[in-house]
Each structure stands twice: as C-alpha cells, then as structure tokens.
Amino acid sequence: MPTEIAPRDRLIVALDLPGVADAEAMITRLGDRVTFYKIGMELTYAGGLGLAERLAADGKHVFMDLKLHDIPTTVERATRQIAKLGARFLTVHGFSQSMKAALAGADGSSLELLAVTVMTSYDDADLAAAGYAMGVKELVAKRAVQAKEIGIHGLILSPEETQLVRPLVGPDVQLVTPGIRPAGSDVGDQKRIMTPALAIAGGADRLVVGRPVTGAADPAAAAEAIVADIASAVALVGKTNRS
Numbered sequence: 001m002p003t004e005i006a007p008r009d010r011l012i013v014a015l016d017l018p019g020v021a022d023a024e025a026m027i028t029r030l031g032d033r034v035t036f037y038k039i040g041m042e043l044t045y046a047g048g049l050g051l052a053e054r055l056a057a058d059g060k061h062v063f064m065d066l067k068l069h070d071i072p073t074t075v076e077r078a079t080r081q082i083a084k085l086g087a088r089f090l091t092v093h094g095f096s097q098s099m100k101a102a103l104a105g106a107d108g109s110s111l112e113l114l115a116v117t118v119m120t121s122y123d124d125a126d127l128a129a130a131g132y133a134m135g136v137k138e139l140v141a142k143r144a145v146q147a148k149e150i151g152i153h154g155l156i157l158s159p160e161e162t163q164l165v166r167p168l169v170g171p172d173v174q175l176v177t178p179g180i181r182p183a184g185s186d187v188g189d190q191k192r193i194m195t196p197a198l199a200i201a202g203g204a205d206r207l208v209v210g211r212p213v214t215g216a217a218d219p220a221a222a223a224e225a226i227v228a229d230i231a232s233a234v235a236l237v238g239k240t241n242r243s
C-alpha cells in the first residue's frame, strides 16, 4: 500500500443525492474534511456534470462513476467527452473490450480509469444466477489480471479481495473499495463489506463511502471519524511494514 497518500485523500465520498442543490449543501457541510467526491449515475442524470467541473476547478478530486460498458466505439467516444470535465477517475466495467476502448478515449488526458471487477452487492449466488461458472473471488482475480495486462490504472473491488488481488497486480494499480461500513452502520444492499480501518489494513488504497456519511445525522463528524480510522490503520500498516 503506498503510504504517501494522505489519510484524508483516501476517503472518497459518494454524492448519491437526488439533485445538485442537495449535493452542494452536502459539500458545504463537509467543507475541508473531504477532498475527494464521487459523482455517480443518480447525480449525473440530475444535472451533475456541471458540478463535477466546478468541483475539479475548485481543487477537489472528482471521481466520475459512470461504469461504462458498450461497444468499443461508444465507450471510447464517451470516455473522450468525460475526460474534458477535469475529473481524476472514471469507472468502466471490467470487460476487455470496454477497458481497452476507455483507455483509448482517455489517451492524452489525465483521466485515470478504474475497472469494476464484481459489484460489492453481488455474492457467489448472484453470479451463479447471472450465468457465471465461477465465484466472486475467482472472477475478481481474473478481471484484475486482465485489467492490469491492459494497462488500467485501478480496480474497484470489495475489501474482502484486496489481499488476494494485490500480489496479482503489483504495487502500482490502485485498489479502490466501496462496501465500507463503520461498525454498527446499516449494511443496506451491500454484501461484501468491511470497516474503514480493516479495509485499509487489508491493503485498500482508497475507500468509497456513501450513506454512512451522507445519511448520517452529522455528516462532517461521520467523515472525520472515518478519516481518523484510516489514519490509525495507515500508521499501523506503516509500522508493520517497517518491522
């Protein structure tokens, strides 16, 4: 795990909110505590592209979570448009055609691509129902290796798979994990989850957190508590690595 990423920059808050005004109110409440925001499908379809540009211009890191997957020409051309927003990350589903096309579309820009391996709301039974002849761990590992070979910058996976995947992809591929649940928080529709500290201790580089922050009575306090957990886990991992 690269210890040079500041603990605060490891928290990515998912702005899964119904409108730009709601998102702006949340960003104001969170203030300097949060440096990295994810804009997904809900907010994008509610007019969030302008907000993405404004956030990037204001110096925040922006993660466009649009999970591209289509014929290669469409993915490449969509990626080329998204690269103009000034965002740092974009998700693409971890299929070879889509990953290669997104890389071609991002060429010449600073956009980094994250390949979604297996959604954190899926377990082995969900994969079997969708016709896959392998379980979550095997499919995550297979897609991680393909993504690395293609030259993708990072992976979306659950914290349950980081220790399996890190040796397969080496130190330079960023491991970004949703499925984060501070102890005692609602699991909701997530199936593969872990606390912030355990996720970092297990080798996640950055954590995506939505409802545990945006649905908290005090989102700023919730974000600050997660950053504190991340900082303690990073310190612990640093000590273990040195010993």
Ligand SMILES: O=C(O)c1cc(=O)[nH]c(=O)n1[C@@H]1O[C@H](COP(=O)(O)O)[C@@H](O)[C@H]1O
Pocket: 014, 016, 040, 065, 091, 116, 118, 119, 120, 121, 156, 157, 178, 179, 180, 188, 190, 208, 209, 210, 211, 212
């Ligand atoms: O690509 C993602 O960000 C993503 C992939 C995945 O496998 N699971 C997953 O939960 N996400 C996103 O991460 C966020 C998690 O939100 P919470 O469950 O509210 O913390 C949501 O915005 C999801 O769309």
